[in-house]
Amino acid sequence: MTHPPGTVVYDKNHPFLARLVERRRLSKPGSEKDTQHFVVDVSGSGLTYKCGDSLGIYAANDAAQVDAVIQGLGLEGDEPVTPPKATETCSLREALLTRFSLAQPTKKTLQAFHDHTTGADERAHLHNLLHNTAPAELQEYLEQREYIDLIEEYPGARFGAQAFIELLRKLQPRLYSIASSPVVHPYHIHLTVAVVRYETNGRARLGVCSTHLGERVPLHEPVLPVFLSNSHFGLPEDGARDIILVGPGTGIAPFRAFAQERVAQGAAGRMWVLVLETLEHARRRGARIYCELVGYASTCDAYHITSPDPGGAGLAKALRKALKDARLEPQQIDYINAHGTSTPYNDKFETMAVKSVFGDYAPKIPMSSTKSMTGHLLGAAGGIEAAICVKAIETGEVPPTINLEEPDLPDCDLDYVPNVKRTHKVQAALSSNLGFGGHNAVVVFKAL
Numbered sequence: 001m002t003h004p005p006g007t008v009v010y011d012k013n014h015p016f017l018a019r020l021v022e023r024r025r026l027s028k029p030g031s032e033k034d035t036q037h038f039v040v041d042v043s044g045s046g047l048t049y050k051c052g053d054s055l056g057i058y059a060a061n062d063a064a065q066v067d068a069v070i071q072g073l074g075l076e077g078d079e080p081v082t083p084p085k086a087t088e089t090c091s092l093r094e095a096l097l098t099r100f101s102l103a104q105p106t107k108k109t110l111q112a113f114h115d116h117t118t119g120a121d122e123r124a125h126l127h128n129l130l131h132n133t134a135p136a137e138l139q140e141y142l143e144q145r146e147y148i149d150l151i152e153e154y155p156g157a158r159f160g161a162q163a164f165i166e167l168l169r170k171l172q173p174r175l176y177s178i179a180s181s182p183v184v185h186p187y188h189i190h191l192t193v194a195v196v197r198y199e200t201n202g203r204a205r206l207g208v209c210s211t212h213l214g215e216r217v218p219l220h221e222p223v224l225p226v227f228l229s230n231s232h233f234g235l236p237e238d239g240a241r242d243i244i245l246v247g248p249g250t251g252i253a254p255f256r257a258f259a260q261e262r263v264a265q266g267a268a269g270r271m272w273v274l275v276l277e278t279l280e281h282a283r284r285r286g287a288r289i290y291c292e293l294v295g296y297a298s299t300c301d302a303y304h305i306t307s308p309d310p311g312g313a314g315l316a317k318a319l320r321k322a323l324k325d326a327r328l329e330p331q332q333i334d335y336i337n338a339h340g341t342s343t344p345y346n347d348k349f350e351t352m353a354v355k356s357v358f359g360d361y362a363p364k365i366p367m368s369s370t371k372s373m374t375g376h377l378l379g380a381a382g383g384i385e386a387a388i389c390v391k392a393i394e395t396g397e398v399p400p401t402i403n404l405e406e407p408d409l410p411d412c413d414l415d416y417v418p419n420v421k422r423t424h425k426v427q428a429a430l431s432s433n434l435g436f437g438g439h440n441a442v443v444v445f446k447a448l
C-alpha cells in the first residue's frame with residue numbers, strides 16, 4: 001500500500017471512517033436466511049485492496065440493548081469509565097456501545113455476580129451453580145445467556161460503572177471477505193454478509209456486526225471504522241488457468257470478487273463454483289441438476305494429530321453413518337473417491353475401514369485416489385473430490401489412481417483403478433476425507 005507523504009496509513013489500530021453507501025437484501029422473502037449485499041465507500045482513505053482480502057469492521061452494540069443493561073444496573077450511562085489499558089475516560093454508555101462485548105459471560109462473571117449481590121438467595125443460587133453443577137450443564141447455562149440475562153436474573157448484584165466494564169471482554173472487530181474486484185471498484189468495497197439472528201434463553205439475539213451493518217449503520221455517513229486485512233488467498237497470476245472455487249469457509253463473497261476480476265480482465269481460464277441447494281429450489285428455478293447429496297457423516301477419533309487410528313475405526317464409523325444417512329446399502333455404492341494420500345498409514349487404514357464396512361463387496365467397488373493427479377489440496381481437497389464424484393455420476397467414467405505400478409500388497413488389495421480411467425455406470429458415489437486431529441468426513445451422492 002502506498003500513500004503520499006504525510007497522509008495517514010489506516011490499519012487495525014487506526015481504522016478509517018468509511019461510508020456505507022448501499023444495503024440490499026439478497027435473500028428472497030420467506031427465506032430462512034437474511035443475506036445482504038453492502039457497499040462500503042473507502043474513497044479518500046488511500047486503502048487499496050486485492051481479491052481475496054478481507055475488510056475489518058468495528059461495530060457497535062445495539063443501543064436498545066445497551067440502555068437495558070444500564071437501566072438494569074441502576075446506573076445513568078453518563079458515569080465516566082476508563083477502559084483497561086486506555087488513558088482516556090469515556091462515558092459508560094459509549095464504552096458499552098463500542099468497546100465491550102455484552103455477550104458470552106464466563107464463570108468469572110458468575111463469580112463476580114456472586115460476590116456483588118446483596119441477596120442471600122441469589123448468592124446461594126450462584127454458589128450452587130459455580131460449585132455443585134456439572135461442567136457441561138454450567139457451560140450450557142452460560143451459552144444460553146448474555147449479560148442482560150444475568151443482570152435481570154440477579155437484580156441484587158450491584159456494580160459501579162468501572163467495576164462492571166472490567167468484567168467485560170473487548171468488542172473485537174469482525175472480518176468480511178471482500179466480494180468485489182479493485183479492477184472494477186477501486187474505491188468501493190462490496191460485502192456479502194449473512195445477518196446473524198438467533199434465540200437463546202427465550203430471547204432474540206443479534207450478531208453484533210452483521211446486524212450493525214444490516215440494520216443500524218446510517219447510509220452515506222462517515223461513521224463505519226474499517227481496515228484491510230490482507231490475505232495470501234487469491235487468484236492465480238495466469239488468467240488462462242482454469243479454477244474451481246470450493247469451500248473457503250466464509251461463503252460465496254470472495255468468489256464473487258474473483259469472478260468479477262476475471263471477467264473484467266477478460267481472463268481466458270474457465271471457472272466453476274460448487275453450489276449446493278435444496279432439490280425443490282433447484283427444480284423450481286429449472287437448474288441443471290447433476291445429482292443429489294444424499295448422505296453425510298463426520299466422526300473424530302482424536303487418535304493423533306496426523307495419523308489415522310490404527311485399523312481405521314474412526315473412518316469406518318463415518319462410512320457407516322453416511323450410508324445410513326443416505327439410506328443406501330453398501331452394495332449400492334458404485335464408486336469410492338478415497339482420501340488416498342498415498343502415505344503407508346493412510347492407504348492401509350483406509351483400505352481396512354472400507355473392508356470392514358463393505359465386506360465381501362469391497363474389492364468389487366472401483367476406489368481411486370484423485371490426489372494422485374491433483375496433489376493434496378488440504379482444506380480444498382474435500383470439495384474437489386466431491387465434484388469428482390459428481391462428474392463420475394454424470395459421465396459414467398471413474399477417474400484413475402495414476403502412477404500406481406505396484407500396490408502395497410497384502411495391505412492394499414482393493415480395486416484402485418490403476419493409471420487409466422474406466423467406463424463404469426455410477427448411480428451412487430462416496431467420498432471419504434480425513435483431516436488433522438482425527439477428523440473423518442464422508443459424503444454420498446446419488447443420481448436422480
Ligand SMILES: Cc1cc2nc3c(=O)[nH]c(=O)nc-3n(C[C@H](O)[C@H](O)[C@H](O)COP(=O)(O)OP(=O)(O)OC[C@H]3O[C@@H](n4cnc5c(N)ncnc54)[C@H](O)[C@@H]3O)c2cc1C
Nearest residue numbers: 174175176177192193194196198207208209210211250253
Ligand atoms: C476471514 C473471514 C472472512 C469472513 N467473511 C465473511 C463473509 O464474507 N460474510 C459473512 O457473513 N461472514 C464472514 N465472516 C464471519 C464474520 O466475521 C462474523 O463472524 C459474522 O458476521 C458474525 O459476526 P456478528 O458480529 O454478526 O455475530 P456475533 O455477535 O459474533 O455472534 C456470533 C456468535 O453468536 C453465536 N450464535 C450464532 N448463531 C447461534 C445460534 N443459532 N445459537 C446459539 N448461538 C449462536 C455464536 O456464539 C457465534 O459465534 C468471515 C470471518 C472471517 C474470519
